[in-house]
Amino acid sequence: MGILEVKNVNKSFGGLKALSNVNLSVAENSVHAIIGPNGAGKSTLLNCLVGKLIPDTGSVMFDGQSVLGRTPYEINQMGISRVFQTPEIFGDLTVMENMMIPCFAKRDGAFEMNALAGVARQRDILERAEQMLVDMRMADKRNMHAASMSRGDKRRLEIGMCLAQEPRLLLLDEPTAGMARADTNNTIDLLKQIKDERDITIAIIEHDMHVVFSLAERITVLAQGTPLVEDIPANIKGHPKVREAYLGETAAAA
Amino acid sequence: MLGLNKKDSTLLLIVAAMVLLAPFILNPFPADSAMAQFNAGYPDLMQRFVIFGIFAIGFNILFGLTGYLSFGHAAFLGVGSYSAVWMFKLLSMNVIPAILLAVLVSGVFALVIGFVSLRRTGIYFSILTLAFAQMSFNLAYSVLTPITNGETGLQLTLDDPRILGVSATADGGIPVTSLFGMEMRSTFTLDAGAWLFQFNTGYYFCGAVLLLAFYLAIRIFRSPFGLMLRAIKSNRTRMNYTGLNTKPYALAAFVISGMYAGLAGGLMASMDPLAGAERMQWTASGEVVLMTILGGAGTLIGPVLGAGFIKYFENIFSKINEGVLHQWFSFLPDGVENGAVWVVEHFVGPGWHLTLGLLFMLVVTFLPGGLVEGGQRIAKLFRRKSTEPQDGATQSHPAE
Numbered sequence: 001m002g003i004l005e006v007k008n009v010n011k012s013f014g015g016l017k018a019l020s021n022v023n024l025s026v027a028e029n030s031v032h033a034i035i036g037p038n039g040a041g042k043s044t045l046l047n048c049l050v051g052k053l054i055p056d057t058g059s060v061m062f063d064g065q066s067v068l069g070r071t072p073y074e075i076n077q078m079g080i081s082r083v084f085q086t087p088e089i090f091g092d093l094t095v096m097e098n099m100m101i102p103c104f105a106k107r108d109g110a111f112e113m114n115a116l117a118g119v120a121r122q123r124d125i126l127e128r129a130e131q132m133l134v135d136m137r138m139a140d141k142r143n144m145h146a147a148s149m150s151r152g153d154k155r156r157l158e159i160g161m162c163l164a165q166e167p168r169l170l171l172l173d174e175p176t177a178g179m180a181r182a183d184t185n186n187t188i189d190l191l192k193q194i195k196d197e198r199d200i201t202i203a204i205i206e207h208d209m210h211v212v213f214s215l216a217e218r219i220t221v222l223a224q225g226t227p228l229v230e231d232i233p234a235n236i237k238g239h240p241k242v243r244e245a246y247l248g249e250t251a252a253a254a
Numbered sequence: 255m256l257g258l259n260k261k262d263s264t265l266l267l268i269v270a271a272m273v274l275l276a277p278f279i280l281n282p283f284p285a286d287s288a289m290a291q292f293n294a295g296y297p298d299l300m301q302r303f304v305i306f307g308i309f310a311i312g313f314n315i316l317f318g319l320t321g322y323l324s325f326g327h328a329a330f331l332g333v334g335s336y337s338a339v340w341m342f343k344l345l346s347m348n349v350i351p352a353i354l355l356a357v358l359v360s361g362v363f364a365l366v367i368g369f370v371s372l373r374r375t376g377i378y379f380s381i382l383t384l385a386f387a388q389m390s391f392n393l394a395y396s397v398l399t400p401i402t403n404g405e406t407g408l409q410l411t412l413d414d415p416r417i418l419g420v421s422a423t424a425d426g427g428i429p430v431t432s433l434f435g436m437e438m439r440s441t442f443t444l445d446a447g448a449w450l451f452q453f454n455t456g457y458y459f460c461g462a463v464l465l466l467a468f469y470l471a472i473r474i475f476r477s478p479f480g481l482m483l484r485a486i487k488s489n490r491t492r493m494n495y496t497g498l499n500t501k502p503y504a505l506a507a508f509v510i511s512g513m514y515a516g517l518a519g520g521l522m523a524s525m526d527p528l529a530g531a532e533r534m535q536w537t538a539s540g541e542v543v544l545m546t547i548l549g550g551a552g553t554l555i556g557p558v559l560g561a562g563f564i565k566y567f568e569n570i571f572s573k574i575n576e577g578v579l580h581q582w583f584s585f586l587p588d589g590v591e592n593g594a595v596w597v598v599e600h601f602v603g604p605g606w607h608l609t610l611g612l613l614f615m616l617v618v619t620f621l622p623g624g625l626v627e628g629g630q631r632i633a634k635l636f637r638r639k640s641t642e643p644q645d646g647a648t649q650s651h652p653a654e
Contacts, residue, residue: 073496084495101496115479119478161496165496
């Protein structure tokens with residue numbers, strides 16, 4: 001029984017069936033990649049996990065509890081953090097302030113009316129945020145405006161913000177999309193380090209096969225809204241069904 | 255000081271000094287000189303500076319900090335005024351209960367309007383607040399006449415009960431508003447040679463409330479709650495996916511800023527105990543938006559500066575008429591004088607809105623951060639000038 005169990009999930013947009021009978025099991029403390037050609041339903045599936053979309057039928061269980069019908073912030077408080085394709089950070093705030101917000105969310109929950117206590121006096125939060133910046137090797141950028149950083153640094157900050165909440169499941173939506181090779185390799189190294197150092201489950205959606213095969217312990221291939229195969233990376237590479245999905249039937253036949 | 259860091263304490267002290275010395279600062283010209291019309295140091299106007307300052311400080315918590323542009327904040331100002339006048343009618347002429355009720359009622363009002371309006375964001379939120387404010391305005395004019403006295407506006411009369419006070423004074427007049435016996439309208443006039451300085455009890459009371467309101471705003475800006483509000487303005491998606499519920503945060507900001515508006519409305523009624531529906535009109539809501547943007551949205555002192563700036567223009571520039579202009583340009587030959595007066599008169603008197611509009615356009619285009627950004631740029635310019643010689647000095651060292 002995995003930490004994340006997706007059972008018979010269906011989702012349609014009008015006449016378009018985006019997901020049909022999707023089953024997925026992500027084992028605790030593993031790195032699980034979900035790959036598939038464009039339009040395979042990867043992002044729809046991810047959105048169903050975090051509460052942005054509600055599946056038409058089926059169930060999504062996280063650690064034995066259903067996430068269906070919960071809002072994104074409630075699901076996040078259950079222990080699922082999400083990294084977006086385009087980094088979602090607080091661009092108007094400094095890097096340090098960015099890092100403090102998940103620390104507050106972890107300590108105080110979804111809402112806390114703390115209008116008169118100065119931020120400067122929240123010692124525990126300041127220390128924790130500082131520690132996370134050091135872990136992310138961003139301490140020198142502490143006072144920078146988050147929006148003025150490079151794409152790679154924004155991604156690093158976003159991942160750090162997610163980790164500051166100590167989630168049990170980290171979801172990554174094409175974390176290296178639009179990145180230069182060097183930034184991509186940095187991100188891979190960072191994710192490897194996270195995997196080695198923390199008790200965390202990582203589910204990753206990715207286009208870049210280099211990233212997938214450097215990180216994943218298990219891979220699910222999605223095509224036209226249905227999981228084709230689920231296996232370890234070594235078996236996925238040469239799998240005929242995968243070749244078919246990616247290259248088209250005729251190419252596979254040839 | 256008072257839980258503020260050094261920079262904020264300094265700012266608070268500067269504002270306190272300005273409030274305290276305003277009767278001097280705003281009256282730089284001798285009373286019978288030609289420039290006397292630019293003096294703004296009379297009680298009525300000083301009260302308005304301070305009251306609208308409070309209004310704008312509160313508005314800034316919602317707009318500047320949280321990023322929600324409300325186009326209906328005058329509704330809370332109006333509700334505050336009506337509540338205060340009712341307190342004067344029913345309870346006593348003491349301003350304290352009136353102001354407390356004004357803040358309370360506007361807070362409840364803001365809770366209801368905010369709860370509905372905050373279901374939407376961006377332009378839809380603005381339109382919802384505008385709709386609510388116009389609704390309140392029209393209701394105050396028509397259906398709610400028993401409470402608001404319709405077009406005439408709510409006024410004090412001789413047969414009001416005033417349980418803890420008197421319905422009429424000994425000489426048969428309507429009693430005046432006071433703070434435990436200190437009359438709000440009482441003014442001490444200092445005659446200093448050619449200058450005339452006026453110290454008004456009502457103004458100093460409003461000033462004290464402004465300082466309290468400003469202090470609270472600083473505390474909110476520097477609190478975890480304030481950080482969350484700034485985060486909402488910056489990226490609501492990230493907030494949601496960081497386990498934070500943005501709705502109660504935005505609603506709290508809305509209610510707090512509504513209470514500030516109610517406080518301003520209550521003070522207005524305390525200075526002059528009447529309340530009319532026009533106080534809730536959309537132009538009044540628009541004015542506070544202008545004040546905040548002109549001064550610098552999201553900054554601490556900006557809204558206060560913006561409020562002072564606009565109220566100064568409204569009261570001083572609008573008083574300059576053709577006669578005054580002819581006096582100014584009398585040194586010019588006749589034809590040129592008439593021409594000059596013709597041009598300038600469109601920008602003053604009833605045309606002061608034109609000047610304000612042009613200024614607003616200039617500020618928004620060249621100083622998006624408002625007057626505060628203007629001040630910062632000037633300060634930077636001076637700092638650069640004063641550091642330049644030092645740079646020269648350090649550069650000369652290697653040469654030696």
